[in-house]
Amino acid sequence: MNKQDLFELYLTDPQLINKWHIRAGEGIETCVSDTWDIIKDHELYLYDFGYFSIDRDGDIVPRLGGFFIKPEYRNDENKQLLYMEICSKMPGVFLSGLHNKNTRGIKFLSKLPGSEIVTITDNYTYFCFRQEKK
Helix, strand or coil, rough: CCCCHHHHHHHCHHHHHHHHHHCCCCCCCHHHHHHHHHHCEEEEEECCCCEEEECCCCCCCCEEEEEEEEEHHCCCHHHHHHHHHHHHHHHCCEEEEEECCCHHHHEEEHHCCCEEEEEECEEEEEEEECCCCC
16 A cells, blocks of 8 residues: 555545544645555555554554545445454454544444443544454
8 A cells, every 4th residue: 555545545535534534624635644644654454445554663552553444335344344354463452543533433443343442632532442252
């Protein structure tokens, strides 16, 4: 995955660019650059339905650094597929955090199995995920 792939994904979701992204209202180039600067050194996984990134640097517990599902794939089956793909790359416990502006993403993460909100600050909501033992 590269920055152009991220740009093409974000083109599919004007609401993200105008409402949900931390830099919403500043244009797609700004939103893409902001996200790319955060995820470019992560493990990046690109699929037909979207992407996710994993940050394993500096933390004891890996962190879901970013994710995106194309609007046309936003149904229960594909949301579950995304989560299964994330879990296949993560240990039994992992973390994530989203800017509080992204209420759509927070709602999505809150509904995932094993998801627990552990901290809410002025700017971010942090999650811990505990996968069921197989």
